[in-house]
Amino acid sequence: MEPLKITFIGIGLIGGSMALDMKRLFPNTKRLGIDQNAGHISEAIELGIIDEETTLDQLADNDMVVIAIPVGACKKILSSVLDNIGKNTLVFDVGSTKASLCQEIANHKHRNHFLAAHPIAGTEFSGPKAAVENLFEHKTNILCESHKTDSKLLEKAVLLFTKLGMRLSYMDPIEHDRHIAYVSHLSHISSFMLGKTVIEKEKDERNIFDMAGSGFESTVRLAKSSPAMWTPIFEENKANVVESLKEYIANLEAFKTWVENDDFQKVYESMANTNHIKNILNGITSKNNK
Amino acid sequence: MEPLKITFIGIGLIGGSMALDMKRLFPNTKRLGIDQNAGHISEAIELGIIDEETTLDQLADNDMVVIAIPVGACKKILSSVLDNIGKNTLVFDVGSTKASLCQEIANHKHRNHFLAAHPIAGTEFSGPKAAVENLFEHKTNILCESHKTDSKLLEKAVLLFTKLGMRLSYMDPIEHDRHIAYVSHLSHISSFMLGKTVIEKEKDERNIFDMAGSGFESTVRLAKSSPAMWTPIFEENKANVVESLKEYIANLEAFKTWVENDDFQKVYESMANTNHIKNILNGITSKNNK
CATH class of the missing domain: 1.10.3660.10 (6-phosphogluconate dehydrogenase C-terminal like domain)
Known part of the structure; x- marks a missing residue:
């Protein structure tokens, strides 16, 4: 089922590439963006990566929130993202480290809206201009502590990752x-x-x-x-x-x-x-x- | 001017690739091979890399001898190769180290028949099966102590390397x-x-x-x-x-x-x-x- 609204927090190589694929897969989905770098927002709109800018206090009616910013920054904002979502919102990150992030939000009341994900994909480039289609095809996506994610939201995530062409692997965050x-x-x-x-x-x-x-x-x-x-x-x-x-x-x-x-x-x-x-x-x- | 006879000592990735290019560039040249590994000789003949096997005592009428074996082995045989060549034979190696090799034959009576060369080309594969055409195109070939090579023979080498598509660089072997x-x-x-x-x-x-x-x-x-x-x-x-x-x-x-x-x-x-x-x-x- 096509999501109606997705927000990308961070529109660089990973977030931007995912947004491009979603545009193709779900042409009717509204793709919103948040980025510390104002230049990235206008660049991403110009490149057709996202439709428009949004803010952290407008996440409640989102189907998905994708956090694709450096792992330290992600750890800092994840709690307030989870504070701001609605009852059907799935949040996942795409960062390279998982243990301290999962630790950070272990007791959040919306812990079950979050999925810790690590798509093993990328290039040595960065920023919206580095975004490319099909970056995730045939790549592995490692999901951590997936049993802590609400089963319906997990299903939604798995469906999305599968549509992106990824194979899924399940691991403990410390491992x-x-x-x-x-x-x-x-x-x-x-x-x-x-x-x-x-x-x-x-x-x-x-x-x-x-x-x-x-x-x-x-x-x-x-x-x-x-x-x-x-x-x-x-x-x-x-x-x-x-x-x-x-x-x-x-x-x-x-x-x-x-x-x-x-x-x-x-x-x-x-x-x-x-x-x-x-x-x-x-x-x-x-x-x-x- | 097309050489009549070339011997390749070592018919792996580098020697084999050069032999393949020469076949295309100089269709009338006889390409002979020497390799410690008898399997490499038959394999190279089968793959059309060389025409037939030869031995170290049959180098006198060769236009060129290309030594493309590990650098230690090259240092060991270079003197006897130079002992066996004729008055018009150019000998060059393609190894990754140059100082001790140049030292080794510094006083050989046929020193001026030798050119120390290092084509910066290759892949992580080895053996005759690894040989590919156009391996040297647009690559750098570093020539060491070229002033010690007879100027006519050097000219012949430069012409060959240029035909292979290489750019030439001149360096001191220690540098x-x-x-x-x-x-x-x-x-x-x-x-x-x-x-x-x-x-x-x-x-x-x-x-x-x-x-x-x-x-x-x-x-x-x-x-x-x-x-x-x-x-x-x-x-x-x-x-x-x-x-x-x-x-x-x-x-x-x-x-x-x-x-x-x-x-x-x-x-x-x-x-x-x-x-x-x-x-x-x-x-x-x-x-x-x-």
Whole structure:
């Protein structure tokens, strides 16, 4: 059943892409927007991403509210969003950390109107201009504590995610944060610090430009990501991020020691064992391209 | 002018791809092959990459000899290759390290028949099956100590590389090895160790498969690379690799400390400053796609 009214809080890459898909899927739905950045609102209206602006005190007659802002900001406003909704409103977020958010609103009287969601989708770009159609197709959406969401509202969310082409996965929020630190947050830090190291070393950009190939490009791609989005993620998931970084640094230290000690048998073996990542990546690739 | 006879020592990704391009560019040239792996020879003949097998003692009437084997093996055989060539034979390698190779044959009586080359091209795959046409188009080829190559033979090489679509860059071999440690060798280690850290943590692959997106995929792509190719590169470029790893680890340590100390302003700034990599990468992308 087509929703009549949806508000997007945050109209960047994720919120904007979802709004674009909804326009196609539900042409009669009114898509409203809230964004701290006034430029984003006018840009999003111009690009046909949303129909018009709204405010937090006008959510009561909404069918859905999608919160797609940095995780720290989301944690700050979620309570007042839940204060302002009506009896049929579903609220879901799309952030990269889940544990402290679920904790924050655990005792809210409208807890059962909320669904903690994490669509594993995105690019290294941000803002309304980064919004693209079909971003979520064949991607995984991790739903946390879904048993705490009212079953009718959950059904509405599942139907929407399915229409967006997503496969659903269900996890405990603490487990979610622990795993995602490794497969997502650590990749971003690894990439940012690689970019930093190379920039610091190579003051003369011309050398990088001449010598860097597609391998370097692929490895530092994530270093283009938005610091405004990623800083709060590392803050929210501090303990897991620090733990994953410790293990990563320990592996790099071991590798360095092998090279220093001419133990190239160990260097070879550690790479050969890691080649096994091929099979895992083939799984990801086939999933993303299916 | 079309060469009559070329021998490829090593018929994997790089040698094989070059042989395929030469088939198209110079249909009348005889392409011969040498490979330690007998399976590679028959595979390469079957795939139309080379015409037939040859041996190191039959190089005298060759116009060109292309050495495309791991850098350690190349250093071992280059002298005997130069011993066996004729008075018009050009020999070039395509390896990722240059300083110790140039050192090794500095005093060879046929030093001026050799050109140290490093085409910045490749994929994470290996072997004759990985060979593809047009791999070198719009890519950079770094030539080292080109003044030590006989000018007529150098001209022949430059003509070939230009026909393959490459842009040429000239560097000192020691400078080459110092820079390439940062923009290529370090990326590979960073990627391999990221893959290792995640595999170690996530024994249950299903979780990786469900939660990993295209960002993780891009960052660990290089961890699929061939350990047989990369181990000798790290061995040959040991000092620079260790140096670059030290700086990378120091940056990761600093980042970890900022997170631990809740200094998220520093976290933000380090990422914002590194975002500058966008402009550099745009240069690489436009170069690779031009």
